[in-house]
Every structure is written in structure tokens, then in C-alpha cells.
Amino acid sequence: MPHPLEGRFSVDHSARLIRNYRYAVERALRALGGWIALTPEISAKLLMGRHVWDLAQHADAFGKRLPELRAPAQVSEPPNPAFAAFMDALEEPEGKEQTVERLVGVYRVLKPHLLATYRDHVARANPVYEPPTRRILERCIEDEARHIAAGETILRHLASTPALDERAAVWQGRLEGLLAAAGGVTGDGLPQASAAPPTATQPPELDDDAREWIRLERTVTVWPIPDDLRATLQSFGDALLARDAAAPRRWLAAGAAWDVGAESSLYAVKPAAHRVVAFARVGHHRLVKLSFEGADGAATLLTRWVPAADGWRVAALEVARVDAARPALPPP
Amino acid sequence: MRAREVAQLKIDQGLPPFPDLASRDSIKDRVHGIMVGELQAMEGAGRTVCDFPEAPWEFTLDMARQVWDESRHVEIYLRLLEHLDGYAGEFPETTILWRCACAEDAAARVAGVNRGLEGLACDVFNQLVHIARKMGDPILERAVEFVLADEITHVRMGSKWLTRLTEGDPERRRRAIEFQETIDERFNLGGMRRLGDHEAVPVSIATDVRRMAGFTEEEIERLIKSTQRSQVY
Ligand SMILES: [Fe+2]
Numbered sequence: 001m002p003h004p005l006e007g008r009f010s011v012d013h014s015a016r017l018i019r020n021y022r023y024a025v026e027r028a029l030r031a032l033g034g035w036i037a038l039t040p041e042i043s044a045k046l047l048m049g050r051h052v053w054d055l056a057q058h059a060d061a062f063g064k065r066l067p068e069l070r071a072p073a074q075v076s077e078p079p080n081p082a083f084a085a086f087m088d089a090l091e092e093p094e095g096k097e098q099t100v101e102r103l104v105g106v107y108r109v110l111k112p113h114l115l116a117t118y119r120d121h122v123a124r125a126n127p128v129y130e131p132p133t134r135r136i137l138e139r140c141i142e143d144e145a146r147h148i149a150a151g152e153t154i155l156r157h158l159a160s161t162p163a164l165d166e167r168a169a170v171w172q173g174r175l176e177g178l179l180a181a182a183g184g185v186t187g188d189g190l191p192q193a194s195a196a197p198p199t200a201t202q203p204p205e206l207d208d209d210a211r212e213w214i215r216l217e218r219t220v221t222v223w224p225i226p227d228d229l230r231a232t233l234q235s236f237g238d239a240l241l242a243r244d245a246a247a248p249r250r251w252l253a254a255g256a257a258w259d260v261g262a263e264s265s266l267y268a269v270k271p272a273a274h275r276v277v278a279f280a281r282v283g284h285h286r287l288v289k290l291s292f293e294g295a296d297g298a299a300t301l302l303t304r305w306v307p308a309a310d311g312w313r314v315a316a317l318e319v320a321r322v323d324a325a326r327p328a329l330p331p332p
Numbered sequence: 333m334r335a336r337e338v339a340q341l342k343i344d345q346g347l348p349p350f351p352d353l354a355s356r357d358s359i360k361d362r363v364h365g366i367m368v369g370e371l372q373a374m375e376g377a378g379r380t381v382c383d384f385p386e387a388p389w390e391f392t393l394d395m396a397r398q399v400w401d402e403s404r405h406v407e408i409y410l411r412l413l414e415h416l417d418g419y420a421g422e423f424p425e426t427t428i429l430w431r432c433a434c435a436e437d438a439a440a441r442v443a444g445v446n447r448g449l450e451g452l453a454c455d456v457f458n459q460l461v462h463i464a465r466k467m468g469d470p471i472l473e474r475a476v477e478f479v480l481a482d483e484i485t486h487v488r489m490g491s492k493w494l495t496r497l498t499e500g501d502p503e504r505r506r507r508a509i510e511f512q513e514t515i516d517e518r519f520n521l522g523g524m525r526r527l528g529d530h531e532a533v534p535v536s537i538a539t540d541v542r543r544m545a546g547f548t549e550e551e552i553e554r555l556i557k558s559t560q561r562s563q564v565y
């Protein structure tokens with residue numbers, strides 16, 4: 001039977017591990033914070049927004065523990081340049097269409113690794129003289145398990161097609177390779193897979209329930225478009241698809257000008273289908289964003305409709321954005 | 333759409349340019365605007381966490397706390413929209429708050445966002461609590477009152493970090509305060525924000541709340557004067 005005062009870590013080594021954890025956590029929280037503005041999906045924004053503060057508290061607790069271990073407070077340190085390179089790669093996906101990659105990096109690679117590492121550390125830290133570190137790690141373990149569960153819920157929601165799922169798996173594989181090459185967050189090698197479940201076993205509380213964020217993202221399932229306007233929008237969109245120069249102009253309101261530039265930007269994407277992507281109101285006016293998707297990309301038309309004696313008329317239209325079709329992602 | 337264009341469209345239809353909270357629909361319009369403001373506040377605070385790794389750690393810690401608060405505020409206002417039978421996207425909104433959050437200097441950002449914009453949020457939320465109480469909507473009243481408490485904390489953080497980050501650098505402090513003042517002047521809500529009782533003015537400047545959040549008497553005085561001048565929003 002081991003002696004109760006037998007220990008695996010020296011004070012200096014323990015401080016080094018804590019600086020390593022703090023490095024990973026600090027970079028992750030700054031990345032999550034910065035990504036919120038780059039991420040279009042509300043559910044993913046809320047996920048990131050919730051977890052920035054938990055991670056900041058982890059980094060803070062690690063940082064405050066350091067002087068108790070004869071080391072300067074609030075210092076982060078990577079174990080080696082390879083781990084810094086892993087974090088650089090994790091932070092890379094900044095495109096608005098790369099939410100899945102962002103979440104995969106944090107929620108399927110980094111956090112599961114941190115969770116396993118913290119559990120491994122607690123299992124090996126001396127229970128008599130290392131409770132200050134153990135208490136901190138136990139809180140982190142609880143939070144990480146909860147975060148991973150929430151992240152997984154959002155990822156399953158966002159990576160909802162086989163193509164996206166495949167992209168997620170490819171990115172995960174690439175990051176896991178970098179992480180293994182670095183020897184993990186401590187540089188000492190990846191911890192043994194833990195017998196404990198990788199995610200939280202307790203159902204989340206309402207304030208941290210990712211399923212609710214998905215529900216809130218979909219607060220409206222059907223735009224409250226009046227039937228006559230819906231029919232008008234269908235015919236208007238069809239006329240634009242048909243590239244009939246005269247037909248769409250029939251809906252122009254008296255005194256309104258037709259935007260030829262908008263029309264040609266629209267044709268440039270070779271539109272084959274159209275759909276309503278936003279529906280707002282200003283008094284009696286209705287603002288409708290119509291997305292036209294085609295072989296060469298997508299164009300979003302912002303239109304303003306006003307009720308007239310003979311039906312809905314378009315009082316303004318402009319191209320809100322044009323996205324050229326992207327070539328398939330190159331292999332990693 | 334630009335805020336000015338939306339306001340003009342409303343005026344053209346004989347409607348008040350900014351939600352006057354006289355009807356449930358108008359309250360919904362205001363709550364919608366606040367929800368989008370909270371979203372931009374979350375994005376802005378998140379950027380601040382990310383953009384200033386060289387700032388003192390406690391600064392990052394405060395900003396990270398703010399990100400969490402704002403993310404809860406977004407959720408609260410999404411739920412209040414549901415409560416009011418509305419939905420996200422029902423009214424056109426702008427990114428003007430976000431653009432104000434894009435100052436290069438951390439001190440200017442906390443002055444402009446935490447003290448300027450979130451100070452304005454305190455005025456607006458204070459009024460919303462008052463109206464919710466008056467019309468007997470305890471859901472709206474209680475939820476917004478708690479958000480207001482968080483916002484006062486954010487303004488206080490702004491006051492603290494404006495001072496700390498500019499210690500020994502009066503020029504940096506001057507520029508940050510100047511940035512805040514441009515924001516105070518821009519966001520007068522079409523002249524609706526004024527000094528006075530809730531019953532007497534459309535949006536009352538929450539002077540007590542501002543004192544609680546670290547505003548000096550002189551600053552409050554200057555703000556009141558600025559609301560009597562021109563405005564763009
Ligand atoms: Fe807020």
C-alpha cells in the first residue's frame with residue numbers, strides 16, 4: 001500500500017503543469033471571445049459566450065495558485081513550441097462559414113484532452129498535501145464535462161449534413177495529430193483514456209442548456225408573411241429567375257426606381273432558386289431579404305414592399321450581399 | 333439599413349421614429365432593439381477579451397465576465413420577445429453599436445462602450461422597468477431589473493478600467509473620454525433622452541444609477557447638457 005504522503009509531483013513540476021494548463025485555457029478563452037463576432041449562428045454565439053467566463057475563472061484560479069507554489073502569479077507557459085503550433089492551428093478557422101471547425105477544435109479536441117488531463121492529474125496528485133490544486137482541478141473537470149456536452153449538442157445541430165460531418169472529422173483528425181505530436185498540454189504525452197464518461201452525466205440547468213439555445217435560434221419557424229405577399233414574392237422571384245427584363249418591373253411601386261446594378265449582380269450568380277431569408281416590418285412596410293442561389297454563388301436581395309390598392313408593390317431593392325461559389329476545400 | 337433610414341420610413345408613415353413604449357407593439361420593437369444591442373455588446377466584449385492580451389489580467393477577467401453577462405442578456409431578451417409574441421428579425425436593426433465597439437485602444441473601448449453605451453442602456457432599462465411595472469407585466473419588470481443590475485456593474489467596470497488603463501497617461505485618458513462623449517452625443521435617441529421624471533420625459537437619464545456606476549457629478553452634468561444638443565440617432 002502506498003504511503004499517504006507519497007507524491008508524484010514536486011512543487012516546481014506542479015507549478016509548471018499549472019502554467020501549461022493556464023496557457024491552453026487562456027488562449028482558448030481569448031479565441032472563443034474573439035470568435036463570437038465572427039460566428040453567425042446564435043446558438044454557437046451563446047455557447048461561446050457562456051464558456052468564456054468559466055474558462056477565465058479557471059485561468060484565474062490556476063494563476064492564483066502559482067505563488068502558493070513559489071512561482072510568479074498569473075503566468076501562462078506552453079510546454080513546447082509544438083503545443084503553441086497546435087493552438088495556432090486551432091485558432092485558424094475564422095471564416096463565417098467555419099463555425100463547425102471552430103467548435104470542433106475547442107469542443108472535440110482541446111476540451112476532451114484537458115478533461116482527461118485534469119482527471120489524470122487529480123488521480124495522481126497527493127490527497128494530503130495537494131488539495132489546493134485538486135480543488136481547482138475538480139471545478140475545472142465539472143465545467144469541462146458540461147462544456148463538452150453543450151458543445152456536442154450544438155455541433156450535432158450545425159454539422160447536420162454528411163458533408164459537414166466529414167469536414168468536422170477531417171479537421172478533428174488534423175488537430176488531434178498536432179496535439180499528439182506536441183505531447184498534449186503538458187508535453188509529457190497524452191493521458192490514458194479515462195474510465196469516467198467524457199461528458200456530463202447530469203442534465204444541464206436551464207441557464208446552460210444548449211438545446212434551449214438551438215430553440216431560441218429558431219424562434220420563428222414560418223415567417224408571418226401575409227398570403228397575398230407570399231404569392232407576390234414567389235412570382236417576383238420566379239420572374240427574376242426567368243431573366244425576363246420586363247416582368248419583375250411590373251411590381252415596381254409608383255415613383256420607385258429599378259436597380260439595374262442589383263439585377264446584373266443577381267444574374268452573375270446564375271440563380272436557379274430563390275427563398276425568403278429574412279422578413280421584418282417597419283410600420284406597414286415589409287422588408288424582405290430574398291436569397292438567390294445558383295451555380296456561381298448566392299446573392300441576397302433586400303426588398304421593401306408597400307401595400308397598394310392593387311396589391312403589394314416593391315418600393316426599394318438593393319443587393320445586400322453576393323457570395324461567390326467557393327471551390328471545395330483542399331485536402332489538409 | 334441605416335438607423336436614420338428606418339427612422340425616416342417610420343416618420344413617413346406618421347409613426348414615432350423610435351419606439352415610444354405607448355403600445356405593446358412598440359415595447360416589442362424596443363425589446364427587439366435591445367436584444368440586438370445585447371448581441372453586439374456580447375460580440376464587442378468578446379473582441380476585447382481577444383484583442384488585448386497585453387492588458388492586465390484582471391481587465392481580461394472583467395471583460396470575460398461581461399461576455400457571460402451579455403450572453404445571458406441575449407437569452408433573456410430572446411425569451412422576452414417570445415413573451416411579447418415577437419421573434420428575432422421582426423424589426424430591421426443596424427450594427428451601429430458594434431461599430432462603436434471597434435475602437436483600437438482598450439481605454440477608449442471601455443469608455444465608449446461600458447460608460448457611453450451601457451450608460452445609455454441603464455437609462456433605457458430603467459425606463460422599461462418603470463413601464464413594465466406601470467402596465468403590470470411582472471415578467472418584463474423582474475427580468476429587465478436584473479439585467480439593469482448587471483449593466484450598472486459593467487458601467488462601473490468601465491469607470492474602473494478607464495482610470496487604471498490611463499494611469500500616468502493624461503493624453504490617453506483625454507482621447508478615451510472624448511470618444512465616450514462622441515457616443516453620448518450620437519445616442520440621444522432622437523432627443524428622447526433627457527433629465528426628468530419617467531412621467532415627464534420619454535427616456536429619463538438615470539442619474540442615481542450613474543452615480544452608483546462611478547460617474548462624477550461633473551460628468552452627469554455634461555451628459556445632461558449634451559442631450560440638449562443635436563443628435564444623429
Ligand atoms: Fe447587456
Ligand SMILES: [Fe+2]
Pocket residue numbers: 373398402450482483486
Ligand atoms: Fe452590458
